[in-house]
Amino acid sequence: MLAKPLTPLLATVVDLIDEAPLVRTIYVALRDFPEPAPGQFNMVYAKGLGEAPISISDVFRKGDRLVIAHTIRSVGAVTKYTTCIGVGSQIGIRGPYGRGWPIEEAKGMDLLIVGGGIGLAPLRPIIRYVEAHRDSFGKLFILYGARTPHDLLFKSELGKYANIPNSITKISIDKPYEGWTGYVGFVTDLINYIDLDPGRTAAYICGPEVMMKVAVRRLINRGLKPDKIFLSLERRMRCGMGVCGTCQFGHYFVCKDGPVFSYGELMKYLWVDGI
Numbered sequence: 224m225l226a227k228p229l230t231p232l233l234a235t236v237v238d239l240i241d242e243a244p245l246v247r248t249i250y251v252a253l254r255d256f257p258e259p260a261p262g263q264f265n266m267v268y269a270k271g272l273g274e275a276p277i278s279i280s281d282v283f284r285k286g287d288r289l290v291i292a293h294t295i296r297s298v299g300a301v302t303k304y305t306t307c308i309g310v311g312s313q314i315g316i317r318g319p320y321g322r323g324w325p326i327e328e329a330k331g332m333d334l335l336i337v338g339g340g341i342g343l344a345p346l347r348p349i350i351r352y353v354e355a356h357r358d359s360f361g362k363l364f365i366l367y368g369a370r371t372p373h374d375l376l377f378k379s380e381l382g383k384y385a386n387i388p389n390s391i392t393k394i395s396i397d398k399p400y401e402g403w404t405g406y407v408g409f410v411t412d413l414i415n416y417i418d419l420d421p422g423r424t425a426a427y428i429c430g431p432e433v434m435m436k437v438a439v440r441r442l443i444n445r446g447l448k449p450d451k452i453f454l455s456l457e458r459r460m461r462c463g464m465g466v467c468g469t470c471q472f473g474h475y476f477v478c479k480d481g482p483v484f485s486y487g488e489l490m491k492y493l494w495v496d497g498i
C-alpha cells in the first residue's frame with residue numbers, strides 16, 4: 224500500500240505495444256511502488272479526466288524502478304487518453320489493489336486458464352508465474368478466444384505458451400476468418416476438448432461476464448467444485464480500496480474482496496443459467 228493511498232504516484236510511460244484495434248499495452252516505470260501479485264489491478268489516473276481500474280498485465284524490475292504493464296481498451300475518457308499518449312508522457316498510478324488469483328492453494332493442482340478477449344490481460348501474470356514455478360503445479364491448460372485473429376492479445380507471446388512444459392494451449396476465434404486454421408467457435412467450447420481431472424483442477428477465468436457464466440456452467444458439468452473455479456469481476460469503481468461502496472456486489476466490495484472470487488463465494492449473487 225502507498226503511504227498516501229488515495230494519491231496517485233507519477234509514472235512515466237517507457238514503452239507501448241499496439242495489441243489489437245483500440246487496445247494498447249502501456250508500460251510505466253515507478254519508484255517506491257509495491258510489487259503487485261498476479262490478478263491485482265491499479266487505479267490509472269489521467270490528469271483532469273479521472274481514474275479507471277486497470278489490471279496489471281505484466282511486471283518486472285529495471286534498475287531501481289518497477290515497470291508495470293496495463294493493457295487498455297479505449298472506451299471512455301481515461302482509456303482514450305491513456306491509449307493515445309506517447310513514450311515519456313506521465314500518468315498517475317495508485318495501487319496495487321484487490322485480491323488476485325489464488326497461488327498457494329493451487330500448488331500441486333492442474334490449472335485451467337480461460338480468457339476471453341481483453342480478459343487475458345489479468346491472466347497473463349499468473350501464466351508467467353506458473354511458467355516460472357513450473358514444478359509447483361500440475362498440468363497447465365490455456366484456453367483463449369477472441370472475436371477475430373486481430374483481436375488476440377500478446378500475439379508474439381501466444382505461440383510460446385505451447386513451449387511451457389506439461390501444458391496445452393488452445394486458441395479460438397468466434398467466426399471463420401480468411402487464413403485462420405485454428406478452432407472457430409466460442410472459447411468456452413474448448414473446455415469440451417481438454418482432458419480435465421476435475422478432482423485436481425483449479426480454473427481461473429476472465430472475460431465478458433456472459434462468457435464467464437458459460438465457462439462456469441461447463442466446468443460444473445465437468446465435475447469441478449464451485450470453490451475451485453475463480454472469476455475476475457469488473458464493476459464500476461471509485462476509490463478502489465473498499466471505502467466508497469461504488470463496487471458493492473452482494474456483501475462484497477469487488478475492489479477489496481475481489482476482483483478475483485471463487486464461484487462458491489459468488490453463487491448467491493451471480494446467477495448462472497442451468498446450474
Ligand SMILES: Cc1cc2nc3c(=O)[nH]c(=O)nc-3n(C[C@H](O)[C@H](O)[C@H](O)COP(=O)(O)OP(=O)(O)OC[C@H]3O[C@@H](n4cnc5c(N)ncnc54)[C@H](O)[C@@H]3O)c2cc1C
Nearest residue numbers: 275276277278294295296298299300301302457458459482
Ligand atoms: C478490476 C478491474 C480491472 C479492469 N481491467 C481492465 C483492463 O485491464 N483493461 C481495460 O481496458 N479495462 C479494464 N477494466 C475496465 C475499465 O476500468 C473501464 O472500462 C473504465 O470505466 C474505463 O474508464 P473510461 O474513463 O475510459 O471510460 P468510462 O467513461 O468510465 O466508460 C466508458 C463506457 O464503458 C461503460 N463502462 C464503464 N465501466 C463499466 C463496467 N464496469 N461495466 C460495464 N460497463 C462499463 C460505460 O458505461 C461507458 O459506456 C477493468 C475494470 C475493473 C473493475
Ligand code: FES
Nearest residue numbers: 461463467468478
Ligand atoms: S470502489 Fe470504492 S469500495 Fe470499491
